[in-house]
Amino acid sequence: MDAATRGTGNAPLLAVDNVTLQYKTEQHLVTATYRVGFEVYAGERYVVLGPSGCGKSTLLKAVAGFMQPVEGQIRLSGKQIKQPGSDRMMVFQEFDQLLPWKTVLGNVLFPLLVNRRMPKAEATEHARELLAKVNLSRFENIYPHMLSGGMKQRVAIARALAMEPAVLLMDEPFAALDALTRRKMQEELKALWDDVGFTVLFVTHSIEEAILVGSRILVLSPHPGRVKAELNADHLNFSDIGTPAFEKVHRRIHDLLFADRIETALATETH
Amino acid sequence: MADTAHRVVRMEPPRRPERLVELDTMGVVSDAARPLSIPERLLQITGVRRLIVVVVLCLAWQLYAMWLNNNLLFPTLGETLEALYDAIVNGPLIQRTLTSLQILLTGYAAGLAIAGIFTTLAITTRVGTDFLSTLTAMFNPLPAIALLPLALLWFGLGAKSLVFVIIHSVLWAVALNTHSGFTSVSPTLRMAGQNCGLRGLSYVAFLLVPAAFPSILTGLKIGWAFAWRTLIAAELVFGVSSRSGGLGWFIFENRNQLEIPSVFAGLLTVITIGLFVESVIFRSIENVTIRRWGMQN
DSSP states (O other), rough: OOOHHOSSSSSSSSSEEEEEEEEEOOSSSSEEEEEEEEEEEOOOEEEEOOOTTTHHHHHHHHHHSSSOOOOEEEEEEEEEOOOOOTTTEEEOGGGGGOOOOOOOHHHHHHHHHHHTTOOOOHHHHHHHHHHHHTTTTGTTTTTTGSSSSSHHHHHHHHHHHTTOOEEEESSSTTTTSSSHHHHHHHHHHHHHHHHOOOOOEESSSHHHHHHOOOOEEEEEETTTTTEEEEEEETTTGGGTTSSSSHHHHHHHHHHHHTTTTHHHHHHHOOO | OOOTTTOOOOOOOOOOOOOOOOGGGGGGSSSSOOOOHHHHHHOOOOHHHHHHHHHHHHHHHHHHHHHOOOTTTOHHHHHHHHHHHHHHHTTTTHHHHHHHHHHHHHHHHHHHHHHHHHHHHHOOOHHHHHHHHOOOOHHHTTGGGGHHHHHHHHHHHHHHHHHHHHHHHHHHHHHHHHHHHHHTSSSHHHHHHHHHEEEEEEIEEEIIIHHHHHHHHHHHHHHHHHHHHHHHHHHHHHHHSSGGGGGHHHHHHHHTTOOOOOOOHHHHHHHHHHHHIIIIHHHHHHHTTTTTTTTTO
């Protein structure tokens, strides 16, 4: 990417400005988020955390350009986001995000070739470098259906990073993995961030994952999603799991998320 | 201590010592994988199993025909093969087959092209979707052969009329399957494609078509079978022109002359070509595409 979008200046890279998102189901018009605002700076690991129904995935889809806000604006480097684009590569939760008819290498190459980013030989070399970074060099000629869930997600991450996006969008990328693989992937993502230094907007419903992965955490409340808090979590790492400091932050976020649970429980009872 | 009124029996498992095993001391598994014997290996091959079915059917044919002993109604396999050899070497069978195949391929290709245009329109615009579903609902149940009298009126006695009815028989089957394949592509894969920068025609060509390839291939197969059937049936009615007629005409001609073994030879040719296309051409396409991609087992 050019210097403008990668810049380390004081202007935010991504600005989500009072965004209200709505979508239609068969019977309802659902308000997913209501006047949500936050800013992401270059180099941040920005985590959007909330229970299911807080519109965090919808928010990420809006940043990706798959839907338009009914109110407010989303800007990337000052430019309003109008449609999907490869400057905001996305890693989805579902394993079927990879193209089954392309090999592992072919998948990583795909966006590079579609966007004519570089000549094929150069692109291949670049894609191989990224596959090496996610430890998949040995599997480059394998088709996705032969990979495990964790490997598929690593291919998706390599494919996204190959495009050198201004911001990497991750929609609960490890939620469908088993607990052991998930922890390993979280560690690898962080190591990759140390190595490559990208900006990531990460959506999760796991408090622990938010603390481990994020440098800054946006806590959303559900139905519709509204901003509850914005916290710093850069000081905690994998070695801190189980320590009182970690537990304290965990408890604080837990209380933020579930503070009004008793009230809502009472409210639903009186219905 | 225990409340006898509830009669809850709580099992008490014994407390057992822990166990730690050094893997080296366990020895090696001797027979983890045994090579298959030759007959076992042969039966693993689909082609071999199918060949056995064909051989059994041929035997049954030969035995039944010998028992019936009436070659006007049901000639033996031997007589049929003899007639087939004769028709290939001395007779017009090869010429007839080529005529049929040429018309068939023309109609098939044209049908596919039109189906491609229709489904692309249908996937990109809403009007296109309505247009395609309505037309498919109207014309898919209409047997192509029912259009033949009309085609003869419009295009005259000849190849053009046949191509027309073949297009009709291919078009709707392929369009219907392709379109339903397109609509069943997973939302995640669609978003991933758009996210990678695919738009418009490149989105259709590089994402929807390969993603929907299992359905498309099914459509191609059904279309092929429809086209082949329609062609033979249409030729049975009038040939192309009697001088350069196709396979259907060959069958019709021989029936009129009561050359029943030759009729069977013609039918056998139709079956053989059908079998070849299905189990060689389409199967190899499947092997290098949807099977390799893990979309079908």
